[in-house]
Amino acid sequence: MYTLNLPQIFFNSIITGSIFMLAAIGLSLSYSLSRFPNFAHAEYITLGGYIGFLLFEQLNMHLYIAFTASFLVSGLLSLLSYTVLFKPLQDRGAPMVYLMVASIGLGITIRHIIQQIWGGSPLTIRAVWPRWDIGPLTISGLYLYLIATVISTSIVLHLLLASTIIGKCIRAVSDNIELASSVGVNVDNVSRFVWFVGGGLAGLSGFFMVAIANAIPLLGWRLLIPAFAVTVLGGVGSFYGALIAAYTLGFAENISVIGLTALGLPTDLKMLVFFITIVVVLLAKPEGIIASIRRGLRV
């Protein structure tokens, strides 16, 4: 009865996947280094979004300034929460569950502070982005920024992890923390660096979500579930795994929308399809996608 606009659906999936990737990288890397799931990660996403809104919409600053500030502020918050809260707890020998509960508490605190400052109702960036029609495909300027961000982030992270000292240190700590510190890797510095960059990238994903949709206090919380899914599917701590998993889930989500609509079902169920994908993949490859593709080289 209707024709599928495949290029557009492909493009939409890329956008969804890009947001997932930015949101998940930090979660995955900090999980592998500090060995607990950080629920406060959601709030780094939200804060980045609100900082972007503050500078770009309320103070009318340039897009690039707002963009950079989102990265820096969320990165600093992430760094701060690691040095002030999680690190001291870990030094006192707190097990994973304690750290996890602490992160949930921290997340709720930050979320309510954000709600006190900006209020609970949705806030929208009013900017009008340029738009191009290329054949069946419609592209807005905002999405080009998002794609450019993701490509440059991927290249920088790849180079960082593959060919710099700090990258090697990150991989070493992620593989075996005791061994790494015994050969002289400064675990603390490596962790701080990773928490900062991961938080900053989460902030960027929040910034783009706010530009695409609205700023709401639950913004990050809603992105956290896909972010965890990406982490699990890609393999904890694996950058390339997260990359593949983010786009796999981006496609799964958008294609499920088509399937569900064709079946006459509501599209809320796309989360379900999404998790079925994860369950199926994990049943087949319990160690995550990338580990089974490139066993041995864990990055």
Place this chain on the structure above:
Amino acid sequence: MRKRNSLAVSLAVFLICTVVAVVVAGIAGYYIGHDGGYRSGYNAGYNEGYGKGRDEGLVAGAQAAYREGYNTGYSTGYRHGFSNGTLNVAKALYMGLKDRILREIVQVSAPNLPSKIKVGCLMALTGELGPMGVEIAKGAQLAVALVNRLGGVAGRPVELILEDTGTDPSKALTACKKLVEVDGVKVIVGPMASGEVMAVGSYVNERKVVLVSPSATSPYITLNFPDDYVFRVVGSDTAQAKALVKLALDAGCRKIATLVMDNPYGVGIEDVVSSLIKDKIVLKVRYDPKKMDFRTELTQIKGAGVDGVIYVGYYEDGRVMFRQALELGLDNIKWFAAEGVYGEPMLVVPESAEFMYRAVLGTRPLPPLISFYDEFLEEYEAVFGAKPAAPYIEYCFDATLMLLEAIAKAGVYDGAAIKEKLMEISSSFLGASGYKAFDSVGDQLMQIYSTWKVVKDDGKYKIIDVGAITP
């Protein structure tokens, strides 16, 4: 030889005689048989034809009689109804709000009423609708305060018992059970959301507790609880869905997609729309309003090659939807939107406003032509020291007053009696939110919708009404 001859002759004669006899007998038999067959055939045919003719004659006669009776009855009923209605409204207008309360609620003799009249109130004071519910509850508080100030229901003070539903259907049911079983209320104002009304509907029916919702609009409420204890003082979306369909058909749309939020409000309208124009609906999309990314849903609509979209959403998702629809170039088809996206907050985002300006025509319940809103506003400002800060407060006020009047008229604090009187008084009840007559299933009888669109004036966007529809 002669003897042989005579034998031959007599044989011939015999043969001829036999042939003649057989022929004669055959002919006679034919006629006799024919006659008999004819007769019996005739009889059978006659009987059958008679029976059928009589039956059809009876039906045709009955139909003609029915038609005639129907026409006469209709026109007489219409005349009576019309004059009665006019009279009712005129009477209500003449009395004024406070005078009506005094005459119909306060100065009534009802010796069988308890010494204190309890009114339950279910509102979402927390949760998603919390900010709105706190305001709407003020409508009930104001009505109770006003009646108490003027002397109470037949001299008895009224007590309002307010319970929070937390914008959650299951919590609404718990709160409703508390009101009925612990406090022993027989009348309840609320709840606000359609989902909450659905959750408590069966329970209040079973316990014969009269419930009036100020703001639940889903058609499912009528479908699930027709002719019962569930009432509402706001129009059902069945009528709004009809208005949307009429708009789309008048605009010449042949292939239509529905795009609705996945909740009783959105799906309710979708259901009615698709039952009305099943053959024209090409694609039905139900979306999660919390998701905030609708590009794939919109791409689906773009690919379906439709010339019209019937859309149901709220502000938060609506702004994103329209912005992304503009992004994807969906402003070249006609959009018809329900009242959820009517209002200034939609115009805050330029892309959403521009899209509405280019492509959207909408419906919303027409504000009442006559009402006692001014009197309500005066009271409200005197009590709360501010202007009403949410929609539906005056509806909640009316719902409460109607229940109190029904209690006064019933003379007993009993659900069945109150329900009966509520139907009765509604036909002449003019409140702060207009004329409130119920139809036979407890929905609003008077439902007129206005059509609106967005215009651009000096580079600024504005919403204006452009017509009215009576579905």
